[in-house]
Amino acid sequence: MPSNIYSNTDKILIAVDCIIFGFDKGALKILLIKRDFEPELGKWSLMGGFLKEEENLDEAAIRILYDLTGLRTIYMEQLYTFSKVDRDPVARTLSVAYYALIDIAMHDKELIQNHSAQWFSLDKAPDLIFDHNKMVEKAIARLKRRALSKPIGFELLPPKFTMRQLQKLYESILNKKLDKRNFINKINSFGILVRLDEKDTNASKKGAYLYTFDKVKYDEKVLEGFNFKI
Amino acid sequence: MPSNIYSNTDKILIAVDCIIFGFDKGALKILLIKRDFEPELGKWSLMGGFLKEEENLDEAAIRILYDLTGLRTIYMEQLYTFSKVDRDPVARTLSVAYYALIDIAMHDKELIQNHSAQWFSLDKAPDLIFDHNKMVEKAIARLKRRALSKPIGFELLPPKFTMRQLQKLYESILNKKLDKRNFINKINSFGILVRLDEKDTNASKKGAYLYTFDKVKYDEKVLEGFNFKI
DNA sequence: TCAAAAGTGTTCTGTTTACACCCATGG
DNA sequence: CCATGGGTGTAAACAGAACACTTTTGA
Secondary structure, three states, X not given: OOOOOOOOOOEEEEXXXXXXXXXXOOEEEEEEEEOOOOXXXXXXXXXXXXXXXXXXXXXXXXXXXXXXXXXXXXXXXXXXXXXXXXXXXXXXEEEEEEEEEOOHHHOOHHHHHXXXXXXXXXXXXXXXXXXXXXXXXXXXXXXXXXXXXXXXXXXXXXXXXXXXXXXXXXXHHHOOOOXXXXXXXXXXXXXXXXXEEEEEOOOOOOOEEEEEXXXXXXXXXXXXXXXXXX | OOOOOOOOOOEEEEEEEEEEEEEEOOEXXXXXXXXXXXXXXXXXXXXXXEOOOOOOHHHHHHHHHHHHHOOOOOEEEEEEEEOOOOOOOOOOEEEEEEEEEOOHHHOOHHHHHHOOEEEEEXXXXXXXXXXXXXXXXXXXXXXXXXXXXXXXXXXXXXXXXEHHHHHHHXXXXXXXXXXXXXXXXXXXXXXXXXXXXXXXXXXXXXXXXEEEEOHHHHHHHHHHOOOOOO
């Protein structure tokens, strides 16, 4: 901490920007908004806002995400603080990036449309303003690391899902094809899934078993971590 | 980014606090300073300072660390941004924590003494001001993760070191005893060490071979990462 | 001569990988 | 009746874990 006094030090604006991940139709997506204000009006950017005097960063991130999606109890984590001096052309601003995982089916679609926001597959996302591309890159790397060390899926999938959906989620996060049998053996070895007596016949004639997460065991595994390595 | 204008938003002080790790006599240590100013005069804290208008966070962290240790080319990484509203009783302040790895033998001892700073073994460190204990905790967890996924030691050990020193370093980071033979086999499988024709006879009568890192292969492994798992 | 640290390989066990066929059903 | 996606097991290769004795030499 300081060896000078607080009074003659520089105060700076703090932005919070959110990388919001969702999963839909077998692909990992991010939520972007089209800016309706200067600078960079009309360009795509992450959802963000400024930190207020009376809240901490987590609270700011939750508030900002709620304003856009209407969702409150979702998974969010602080990612990194970006501080390049000229990162924002208008004023010196630090931005603390957060990433969030949400179930696309749960969000408030109207809210999102009112913000002229849109979901983009990772490989089809447009160029973003400022240093937002870097933020997204870092968030993807973090998500990948997380997927390899802890269970993931509860936050991104609907309450009931098929084994194939879960595999596709992992494939799109890790960005590689996985072997069906090895994936199932591995995921079952963690004991975090419950197979229901229901089938989903949307994708196949035979129908695929639906699963849910055993939330107790899931949370245990989140705490202790594991080595996915597949 | 903002959906309001920049002008009526809150500006906030940004501190940068550094968790400085060193390794000496078989134990992992951190560098702490005794505060000679209010608030919390006389208590132990991390080394820190405030971000200036014309620098980014990495630059601030480097500057602050140089002021204390006289070292410039060391390993530093941003850890996390702490933002509890009342974390600093004097003013609303965000603190961006950085952690650094340095070779204890290389630093400027006088500089450190002039700052009334001192090295503490992790288990003997005093209570720290504000949220600095939390910062240290998080830094240790990060260092642990790093040691399991990338080579570590170049930054913390002297240029020549024994296999036993390297093992002790891992043991003190991972906080558990490792099997001597398994450790050597594993570390050799990475091909990042060069055995010299010199021996160190400080610790034993027989003398232990000295090693250096093959910096090229070391850096390759830093980039690609590995799975230590031992 | 003995105490203290250094050096060195093998076996066993568990995990990861690669791989192919039958099933159910709607169109 | 056949195209489409769903479900299932095993063997080979590899990586991790456990483990004990000999060497050197200064005191």
